[in-house]
Amino acid sequence: MEHRLAAVAELAGASKKLGGRLVLDKLDLAIRAGEVTALLGPNGAGKTTSVGLLTGRLSPDDGAARLFGLDATRPAARARMGVMLQAAGLPDVMTVREMVTLQSGYYRDARPVADTLELAGIAELADRRCGRLSGGQSRRVQYALAICGRPDLLVLDEPTAAMDRASTRALWATVREAADEGAAVLLTSHDLAEADALADRVLVMNHGRIVADDTPSAIRARVSGSVVRCRTALPTARLTMLPGVRDAEADGTDMRIVTSDAVQTVRMLLQQDEDVQGLRVSDASLEDAIAQLVSEEQRIAA
Amino acid sequence: MSSYALPAGLWRREAMAEITRSRRMPQFLVPTVVTPGAFYALFALALNRSSPEAATVMLAGYGVFAATGPALFGFGAGVAMEREQGLIELKRVSPMPAGAYVAAKLAAAMFTTALAMALIDTTALIAGVHLSILGWVELTAISLASTLPFALLGFGLGMRMSGKGAVAAANALYLGSAILGGLWIPSSMLPGWMRTIGQCVPSYHLNKLAQAVVNPALGSSSPSHAAIVAGMTVALGIWAWTGWRRSAA
Numbered sequence: 001m002e003h004r005l006a007a008v009a010e011l012a013g014a015s016k017k018l019g020g021r022l023v024l025d026k027l028d029l030a031i032r033a034g035e036v037t038a039l040l041g042p043n044g045a046g047k048t049t050s051v052g053l054l055t056g057r058l059s060p061d062d063g064a065a066r067l068f069g070l071d072a073t074r075p076a077a078r079a080r081m082g083v084m085l086q087a088a089g090l091p092d093v094m095t096v097r098e099m100v101t102l103q104s105g106y107y108r109d110a111r112p113v114a115d116t117l118e119l120a121g122i123a124e125l126a127d128r129r130c131g132r133l134s135g136g137q138s139r140r141v142q143y144a145l146a147i148c149g150r151p152d153l154l155v156l157d158e159p160t161a162a163m164d165r166a167s168t169r170a171l172w173a174t175v176r177e178a179a180d181e182g183a184a185v186l187l188t189s190h191d192l193a194e195a196d197a198l199a200d201r202v203l204v205m206n207h208g209r210i211v212a213d214d215t216p217s218a219i220r221a222r223v224s225g226s227v228v229r230c231r232t233a234l235p236t237a238r239l240t241m242l243p244g245v246r247d248a249e250a251d252g253t254d255m256r257i258v259t260s261d262a263v264q265t266v267r268m269l270l271q272q273d274e275d276v277q278g279l280r281v282s283d284a285s286l287e288d289a290i291a292q293l294v295s296e297e298q299r300i301a302a
Numbered sequence: 303m304s305s306y307a308l309p310a311g312l313w314r315r316e317a318m319a320e321i322t323r324s325r326r327m328p329q330f331l332v333p334t335v336v337t338p339g340a341f342y343a344l345f346a347l348a349l350n351r352s353s354p355e356a357a358t359v360m361l362a363g364y365g366v367f368a369a370t371g372p373a374l375f376g377f378g379a380g381v382a383m384e385r386e387q388g389l390i391e392l393k394r395v396s397p398m399p400a401g402a403y404v405a406a407k408l409a410a411a412m413f414t415t416a417l418a419m420a421l422i423d424t425t426a427l428i429a430g431v432h433l434s435i436l437g438w439v440e441l442t443a444i445s446l447a448s449t450l451p452f453a454l455l456g457f458g459l460g461m462r463m464s465g466k467g468a469v470a471a472a473n474a475l476y477l478g479s480a481i482l483g484g485l486w487i488p489s490s491m492l493p494g495w496m497r498t499i500g501q502c503v504p505s506y507h508l509n510k511l512a513q514a515v516v517n518p519a520l521g522s523s524s525p526s527h528a529a530i531v532a533g534m535t536v537a538l539g540i541w542a543w544t545g546w547r548r549s550a551a
Binding site (some may be wrong): 055056057075078079080081083085088089091092094102103105106107109145147149155197299 | 303307308309311312313316319322323325327384388389391392395396398399400458549
């Protein structure tokens with residue numbers, strides 16, 4: 001499915017080694033206008049490094065990283081980008097309003113400061129010093145700094161970590177609005193419900209490569225069926241031989257078994273292991289789909 | 303292309319914000335402003351039986367000393383702590399050029415230096431120091447210019463070390479550059495090996511430039527000292543720049 005949307009940010013054959021390890025392996029990736037793109041995958045998959053290349057903080061060893069058609073490391077390329085990083089902090093002694101005003105001054109077509117404060121839900125915190133904010137409040141200020149310039153590319157790295165429910169909902173609504181107005185949004189998240197709720201497109205990464213690129217519903221559909229979770233003494237190899245089972249894998253202390261026939265699978269499971277604990281059966285979620293995609297890719301690579 | 307151009311006044315606003323930040327951190331501001339003035343008052347007034355001649359000679363060295371504190375602590379320790387808090391990360395992904403960030407920190411350090419100089423100059427007037435208007439202007443200019451090489455030195459440190467490590471290193475350099483540069487005790491009174499090392503320190507040459515202002519008889523060697531300071535500043539600029547690049551990768 002070929003989109004006719006312009007790529008706002010892209011990696012073309014980008015490779016990056018960090019500490020002697022190949023973190024990105026000839027990665028191709030395009031973030032397009034008007035779309036919310038979620039970048040998902042296990043820790044160490046290369047999400048942070050990809051964001052680092054796309055925001056110009058890192059430069060690729062090989063291949064190219066481009067923002068608005070420019071080399072991403074050039075300051076001019078950042079003129080129409082807003083970024084909310086997990087690793088970024090705020091100066092303790094400056095007030096929220098001072099920070100938003102300063103940041104707005106970096107952009108040519110910034111929103112009025114009062115509007116930004118309102119949108120990010122921090123109007124009542126405007127005169128508070130950043131050092132006196134709670135974790136969730138700081139995240140909202142970071143969000144305000146990302147959107148104050150009406151950016152054409154909005155990069156959100158784990159935006160709602162440490163945010164309460166209401167703030168999360170409000171942030172989702174404004175992100176959706178930004179995309180509907182034509183901005184490109186790149187989102188990384190550990191919360192797959194967030195990706196499911198927001199993203200038009202999900203890129204699943206593993207070992208520095210894209211293993212899936214599709215809509216959230218299409219990715220979920222790849223794992224039509226059910227997921228059985230339980231604690232069992234049976235080895236993975238035995239579990240994969242149960243009827244209907246497509247995939248079985250340890251997930252913490254639990255085993256996660258993807259099956260097309262939950263009833264048959266559970267029946268045989270109980271026959272083979274009478275001491276099964278904590279048995280649950282559910283529909284496959286986006287998380288299950290991604291876990292399966294990643295584990296399939298690992299098996300092919302091995 | 304115009305949409306990529308930076309808004310006007312960005313550098314000025316960044317500098318004003320940085321100065322506001324320094325003013326709101328009196329725990330850092332007060333010691334760097336008061337220490338040089340207090341030392342000068344102690345040595346030039348209290349221990350020297352108020353000899354205006356000695357107070358004039360010392361004024362030159364203390365003006366350079368006043369610049370090293372804000373530059374080493376504001377940049378060195380300050381930048382290392384900001385890096386740990388993720389403030390540099392925030393700036394790095396902003397449309398703001400890196401130069402505006404460095405220039406703003408330099409402006410804040412010069413602001414602090416100017417406050418420290420005001421205190422020293424007031425003490426000098428009490429001590430009976432007489433200089434021409436041009437002399438005062440030249441000393442102030444040398445003092446403010448002294449901020450630059452030490453700021454770059456501090457910036458390079460801050461990009462390479464942890465906050466705590468940078469504070470320790472800044473302290474050592476603060477004292478070391480004052481002693482080896484002859485800012486407190488004339489270089490001629492130091493042992494030979496210390497005088498040799500002293501020649502490698504920017505404060506030694508800045509001190510010579512300042513001494514030539516209060517004692518024009520020394521002025522003949524000023525161009526060579528100015529050239530050495532300029533060369534050292536360029537080298538320290540490279541050290542600062544590679545540190546910035548390194549911390550990005």
